[in-house]
Amino acid sequence: MHTYTCRMYNGFQTWYEHVFTQFQENHNLVWSSSVVTSESRNSLLHWIRRLVTTQGVVTRAFVLLFFPIQPVDGIFVFLECVSSVGVDAVLGRSVTLPCDIEPTTREDRVYMVLWFRDNAGKPLYSFDVRGRPFTKALYWSDNNAFGPRAYFVTGSNPAGLTLESVQLDDQGIYRCRVDFKNSPTRNFQINLTVIVPPHQLLIFQNSGRDVSTPVVGPLTEGSDLVLTCEVRGGNPIPTVSWFVNDKLVDGILETSVQPVIVVNRLEVSRVTREHLNTTYKCQASNTKLTLPTEKTVRLELFLKPLSVRLLEKPKVLMADTEYNITCEAVGSRPQAKISWHRGKELLRRGKFKESGNETVVMSTVTFSPKPDDDGHVLKCKAENPMVSGSGLEDSLSLNVVCNADRRRQEKRNLSL
Known part of the structure; x- marks a missing residue:
């Protein structure tokens, strides 16, 4: 996409300015204008259309044309059309301002490239190859502007002025003027916007x-x-x-x-x-x-535990015989705290061993039931102390028998 600014002026005063955009896909023109006088508007539109059809101004990128046109109000004026391109730069980084220095014919060559800011008449950067090869070009950069931060690159297509360590006050409109040995001078307008990232x-x-x-x-x-x-x-x-x-x-x-x-x-x-x-x-x-x-x-x-269960639930336990009872708690984060109880009292007899991972904890109690444990309930409780009301439990009714009781029970079973 190319944007062109065309203005009618007499060297001192802009009579009328017209901006249009060319989309390369279909060569349509989008017009945006502000009328100074109806006469100047009509004259400008007439001559822009004439340039479009006869000179191909919108089919060529980066073009500057000075065209004498019919007098307006008795004053001889000129029509100027300049290609304009927008370039974004990030604060503190580098940016390249494009400038096409390729001549239109093989016989022609670049003589000098000058860079200006806004409407200033004095350049802030120059690239001079008059009478010398590119490898021996003379470079000059205004220390009050870019200084050593700027250098002209001719190896890219298009060529461009690279500016390092971009500053906020670098934002503005720049003009690149290219002087050729034979061809008319060519100008390009670059609108540089400095972007400040969030800090x-x-x-x-x-x-x-x-x-x-x-x-x-x-x-x-x-x-x-x-x-x-x-x-x-x-x-x-x-x-x-x-x-x-x-x-x-x-x-x-x-x-x-x-x-x-x-x-x-x-x-x-x-x-x-x-x-x-x-x-x-x-x-x-x-x-x-x-x-x-x-x-x-x-x-x-x-997270509170999702489930608690006893993995072993023997129906009969022999007194003074060692048993391993394992309790599994799933779903708590961090791991559930497991406690063992005999009825309402904390179980202190036996040996306790825990294992598990991030979401499952296994607690095994090794104990020998006593005759007086008979009729009581063995409980496994699991809770996350960081979550109130998260406790869950599973229980086992203790049916404890002595050896004599067991022998009587076996004889009774045999007689049946």
């Missing part, structure tokens, strides 16, 4: 505390999650987005201009265990020239 991105959780680590929480099941992403700075104003497990989601946006602060608040009602380890990424961007500024946090949860 700070913060994430706050429910309490308003800054999430300085990659983990938010832990929260308990059923509670609400509120994440607030606050982005400061940036020109143009950055777009701030939330991604949940790398999927774009909607948040609640708030923007202030002075100073630039963009806030995007994400609300998740009643989190469940399915939200465990979900990633929430806040991303801020105002240009495709650099990677977005972003921060990702992972949700940590306190």
